[in-house]
Amino acid sequence: MADIKFYDFELNLLHIDNAYSSVDWLLKFNDIGTFEAHFPINSPVTKLCMENEYIIAVQGDNQAVITxxxxSSDLTLYGRTPNWFLSKRVTPNFALMYYSPEFIAKQHVAAAMEDVSNFKIVRTSGFTTKIRFWRNVYNPxxxxxxxxxxxxxxxxxxxFDIGEKKLKYCAVKPSDTGLIISRTNLNAQNLSYTDDFQDSANGGYYEVTDESTSETSWTEIASDKTGLYRWVQVLGGDNEYDAKASLKSKxxxxxxxxxxxxxxxxxxxSLGDIVTVNSEFxxxxxxxxxxxxxxxxxxxxxxSGEKPVFSDTDL
Known part of the structure; x- marks a missing residue:
């Protein structure tokens, strides 16, 4: 089994261990992942963790902050992937920005982490689309x-870049690897298909409140369908962006x-990859x-084992 290396927050090596009972990683794209590991109670890791409050666990390319x-009868460690640190920072409200998502995110990460001396942002190329993005309230x-x-x-x-002793951040651009998953390619099994439109909608209305008068009005997101194919609902959100997100969820x-x-x-x-799934029913x-x-x-x-999770994409 792959060794687990333990470091302090200054990235000094504390211990290497491979006598754990079990390890479970849940890695997430664009979100905080989790880590759980079990060790015998007499493991050196028990003493290490009782004497050190701030520890990083590294297993291969996977890393977690022990949170x-x-x-009890054994030692259980719980952790979160390093982007957990971004949940411990707050971004104030900000006016509309019109840049690439990579640039906008980079600006807010830089501001949030400005007091961390061993932090570095790595830029990612290829983000050509600009978006309009703002927030009216403080957010993590x-x-x-x-x-x-x-x-x-x-x-x-x-x-954590162990060699440079730095915590690093970068945006990740999704990549189409050309991977095709199918029974024919012998890399898929237990296929099933579902189709459900009971609660779907293709248009709707959302309520907007005038900040100066507090009066409300309703705005329509028109459906591109007519007759029996036109399905509209009351949408969530009080602005066009949130209402469109509500409509998309339907x-x-x-x-x-x-x-x-x-x-x-x-x-x-890798996480974020775009793949093609071919199926026949x-x-x-x-x-x-x-x-x-x-x-x-x-x-x-x-x-050991692994199980990827696939989500729908518009790409």
Whole structure:
């Protein structure tokens, strides 16, 4: 099983261990991932964690800040991926910005982390689309960054560069790897297809309040359908952006579910990758685009496994 290395916040090596009982990682694209590990109570890690409050765990390319521990018949460590630090910062409200999501997110991360001397932002090229983005209230920085980058199906990551002894951040641009997942390619199994439009809508109305008079009015997002195909609802949100997001959540749900075979994280795919899923049911062939948004990796009793999670994408 892969070693776990423990460091302090200054990235000094404290201990290397491979006698754990189990390890479970849930890595997320554009969100905070989780870590849980179990050790025998007599493990050196128990003493290490009782004597040190601020610890980083590193297993291969995966990293976590230890955010909790439980000591009973064994030792359990709980952690979060390094972008958890962005949940400990607050971004004030700000006026409209019209730049690429990568630039906007970078600006807010830089402001939030300005007091951290060993922090570095790594720029990511290829973000050519500009968006209009603002916030009227204070928010956790992680929320601002995630929502900004999600506008173009992008993400972000933070990691500790052990060699440079720095915490680093970068935006992650989704990549179409050309990977095709299908029974034919022997990398998919247990496929199923669902289609549900019971609660869907293609148009609607949202309520807007005039800040100066407090009067309310209703604005329509027109449907492009007519007759029996025109389905409208009352939408959430008090502005066009939030109302459109509400409408999007009411879209028709078509989904292909499947399990992958013989694919390895970090080798065959990465978080944020765009893949194609080909499936055939009753002679009907479908081709769906999916984005890899999570991966669960575990080690236990000398065995290991992984399971990626796929989400719909407009890319």
């Amino acid at each position: 909790g521990k439980k000591v 920085t992680i929320k601002v960054v995630s929502e900004c980058l999600a506008r173009v199906s992008a993400g972000h990551k933070m990691w 879209s028709r749900k078509k989904d292909v579910k499947f399990d992958v075979r013989d694919l390895t994280y970090g080798k065959d795919y 009753g002679g009907c062939i479908r081709s769906d685009r999916k984005q890899i948004t999570e991966v669960n990796i575990w080690y236990e009793n000398g065995n």
